[in-house]
Amino acid sequence: MPRRTSPPLEALAAPEYWDTRYATDPTPFDWFRNPTSIHPFLTRHLPPPTSDPPILHLGCGNSLLPEDLHKRGYRDQISVDFSEVVIRDMRAKCEGFEGLRWEVMDIRDMRGVGDGEVGVAIDKGTLDAMISGSVWDPPEEVKSNTKAYINEVARVLKSGGLFLYITYRQPHFVKPIITREDVWPDFKIENIQEEGGMFEYFGFVMRKK
Template structure:
């Protein structure tokens, strides 16, 4: 496997970087916890499979999470990423899996996605890839990218829909970015930490009013 190196932070918000990375190393990779480790968080908050919620994976990469949820009988999942390379590979890998769809799309401008289309949106590392520089006073690029992204997530969620966001960032940095008092007046924050784990992650739970 090619050695993963740290790119310039600004590269993470570009499709060119990810196309190159996925071409060099197509090995499945999950940011901020593998699917099994976040089962308790997802089981607590996801609607039951019998209700067949429409799930949107934001910046899916080649995560195993859609496959994991499919095994748990979630059969209406759309995964989007702005890397044409990874979407091509995921379409080929999961051809024939009922209810798993893959689309090339930028989460900051989800063209073709109607208002209120999805019941659940899941982010596991995508927003974090847009964060660089000092988060006490984010650069204009960060403010612009994160605003466009969160506004789009709010737009494509149904009334009552859930936005589940998993991050390693401290909540006091994230709150100003994701807060939308006119969309989700409040939200829950949970600690996600495996026994013996070195790092603490946080799960944000937002419900669109």
């Protein structure tokens, strides 16, 4: 298997980097935590499968999470990524999974998703990949990209919809980026730490009013 090397953080915001990466190494990869390790967090917050909530995976890559949720009974899921390579591969891999859709889409401009169409939006490391430079004073490009992204998430979520964001970044650095007082006046932050784990992760839970 080709060894993964760490690229400049700025490269993570460009589809060309990801096209090359997925073409070189198509091995499924989950940022931060695998689906099993975040089951408790998702179980606490996801609506039951019987309610059939439309779920949107933001910057899905080749994560196993959509397949895992499908096995748990969630049948209405759309996974979007701006890498044409990974979307092509995931469509082929999951062709037999009813209710799983894969679309090439830039999360900063999700024209293929209507206003208020989504019940649950899940981000597992995608926003993190958009952040580079100083965490105290991010570059203007980072501010512009992250603002457009969060505004799009707010747009596609229905009233009462959930935005679940899993990150390794300290909450005080992320709050200024995701705060939308007119959309989700407040939100919860949970520590996601498995026993014996070396790294600390955080789960943000935001509900659109």
